[in-house]
Amino acid sequence: MxxxxxxxxxxxxxxxxxxxxxxxxxxxxxxxxxxxxxxxxxxxxxxxxxxxxxxxxxxxxxxxxxxxxxxxxxxxxxxxxxxxxxxxxxxxIPNCTVAENIFAGRFDEFSKFGIVNMKKLNAAAQKMLDDFNITHIKAADSINKYGFEDRKLIEIVRCVSEDTxxxxxxxxxxxxxxxxxxxxxxxxxxxxxxxxxxxxxxxxxxxxxxxxxxxxxxxxxxxxxxxxxxxxxxxxxxxxxxxxxxGREIGDAYYREDYDISHGDKVALELKNVTLGEIKDFSLQVHEGEIIGFGGLSGCGMHEIGRLAFGLEKPESGEVLREGKKIHNCNDAISAGIGYISKNRDTEALILEGSIQDNITLPSEKDLAKKLFIKPSDEKNLSDKEIDSFRIKCNDGNQWVNTLSGGNKQKVSFAKWTAKGSDVIIMDCPTRGVDIGVKQFMYALIAEMKKQGKAIILISEEMAELIGMADKIVVMKDFAISKEFTRSKDLSETDIIEYMI
Structure with a gap:
């Protein structure tokens, strides 16, 4: 038919x-x-x-x-x-309830004389959530309570109805x-x-x-x-x-082909007996020239470890140390040569309504400042160098980031830290939403960073990515380490998943 x-x-x-x-x-x-x-x-x-x-x-x-x-x-x-x-x-929409997000633009369905019946609104939204079997999200809660993944589920509920x-x-x-x-x-x-x-x-x-x-x-x-x-x-x-x-042949070799797990003796970053919420007494050392991968199911705590390491979250106890010096916040981290590529690219990693140049040079402003003045030519030269190096598709550095494709946005997220010369890079889902060509480029970059002695924390929801790139894989479950694996050509996804569930 x-x-x-x-x-x-x-x-x-x-x-x-x-x-x-x-x-x-x-x-x-x-x-x-x-x-x-x-x-x-x-x-x-x-x-x-x-x-x-x-x-x-x-x-x-x-x-x-x-x-x-x-x-x-x-x-x-x-x-x-x-x-x-x-x-x-x-x-x-931040600072609104889950129900208000689900029925955004449709409040007239629950209004009488201009007054919204919140009880009726919440009940209708909760029924939609329950129909999708998303029972852990409550319609009356503030949207701010929920993380990125739960917000995506809320968006799906909002989008799909009998009229779709x-x-x-x-x-x-x-x-x-x-x-x-x-x-x-x-x-x-x-x-x-x-x-x-x-x-x-x-x-x-x-x-x-x-x-x-x-x-x-x-x-x-x-x-x-x-x-x-x-x-x-x-x-x-x-x-x-x-x-x-x-328009050309692409080989299957995206990941590292070596199994060299050697690294420098110097500890580049250390989390020492860190506690925050459900994360208890967590310790980790990352050495120069080492890639430590973190894997686990949603809600395992691995994303929180990345935020702690960059100073976005302050531990209740314990310390984050960069070459022995305590990191109190993200400003300390940036000054100490730590970079962070957030999973939430459009809300945390980039200023969307800013130029490519402004985004790339932002972490380097103190380095560029001479007598409290930054020469525009210095900013342009630094930005242009990274645009060329990363092959960012754009008209020039003045183009706004919100006009770029996802892959080119992600290249800007990387470029701001290579421009800064950061020696420790925390990457949270660094290849999320990018195509195979950009992935290939980024994996080659990460491998080169290891050779240069950079210390890398690679947090990923893709098992193949962890197996393909990390020297050591730390598996998280219920906010604690459940298993560690050393890089090996015999390591499989099945070996790792067993310790996630």
Whole structure:
């Protein structure tokens, strides 16, 4: 039976200044379909869907939804019409309740004479949470109480209702634990089976091949080709898709090929008997030229260790020491040569409404200041050097960070610490939401940092990344170390997972 067309995009273009994000794109989306969109960062995947979901306007071209011209003015308008999108980065409203976030823009459904019935609002939101089996989140709680992953789950609940016709998932699964991913996989297949349309954006090739019914590959703002399920099941499908994405062969060797776990004798960073909340009497030493990886399930405490090490969280007892000197806060950490790449890129790692240059040079301002004055040429030279080194796709250093793709944003997150010359780098999910080309670049950079004697804490939710890059893997469970593994070619994901659960 022929599938029913629900959205059609014709000759769509989108320009950001001289940057062409979309170049005459034509694509169709059908009911009963999970269509994957894949391509390198900056290929145009999110640009297409953000236009359809009312986040921004196309420069030219047109779209049709249910056979009618489609040009929404906002995400609220799009969602009311049945098109919902859950984003890669946080998209919740701080200092409001969970219920207020779920029904943002829809308070009129619970209002009488302009007064919102909060009891009715909370009850409706809690029912939606319970229907998704997300029982640990309470509708009446402040959103501030919940971490990044829980906020993503709240966004999903907000986006999906009985009226949802098209559900866009933009790199959301990278922020979720195994349980969270299962929830969203079950949801998209349920929507497909009910005749809805799902647009699924991901850099995870295995995920795309397992979950999608169809696939569209983009490169540099253009559609390179489409694959159906039969073509996606071909033995060489992964290699074909990679070639379509980047226009060249990409080998499988992303990670370190050596098994050299040697490092310097000098301790670069030490956590000594640190206690904070459920983390009790935690100790760790990281040496110069050593990569220590942290792995575990959601809520295991590994992300908190990174924040403690950088001084973002203050321990109740114990010390964080950099070459024997106590780190009290993140200013101390930066001055002592410690850098931190946050998992929450858009809220903690970057100033989105700031230029690339300002973001890159911010940690280095004291170093650049001469007689209380920073020469603009010094800032520009430092920034331009990093832009060239990281091959950041931009017009120049004055371009705002919020106009960059996810992968280029992440390069800026790295570049600010290499510009500073930090000798200790704490990386929390450093390759989350970046494509295979950028991942390859970053893994090569991390390996080079080890050779240079940098001390690295690598916190990751990807087992292959930990096995592929770390000298030692520390497995966390219930806010404590459950097992440590030394780098080995015989180490498998099964060996590690046993100590996470």
């Amino acid at each position: 022929e599938q029913e067309l629900i959205i059609e995009v014709k000759n769509m273009t989108k320009n950001f200044g001289i940057t062409k994000a979309l170049r005459g794109v034509d694509v169709k989306f059908y009911r009963g379909q999970i269509r994957g969109l894949i391509g390198e960062n900056g290929s145009g995947k999110s640009t297409i869907t953000s236009i359809l979901a009312g986040m921004q306007k196309a420069t030219s071209g047109e779209a049709f939804y249910k056979g009618q011209p489609w040009d929404p003015d906002s995400m609220v308008e799009a969602q009311k019409a049945g098109i919902s999108m859950v984003l890669q980065e946080a998209n919740t 016709e098209v559900f866009v998932v933009d790199e959301t699964t990278t922020a979720l634990s195994h349980e969270g991913r299962k929830l969203i996989y079950d949801l998209i297949h349920k929507l497909k089976d009910n005749g809805k349309s799902v647009i699924f954006i991901s850099h995870d090739m295995e995920e795309i091949l397992e979950q999608c019914t169809d696939l569209t590959v983009l490169r540099d703002g253009e559609i390179i080709g489409h694959l159906n399920r039969e073509e996606m099941d071909m033995p060489n499908a992964e290699q074909v898709i990679r070639y379509m994405m980047v």
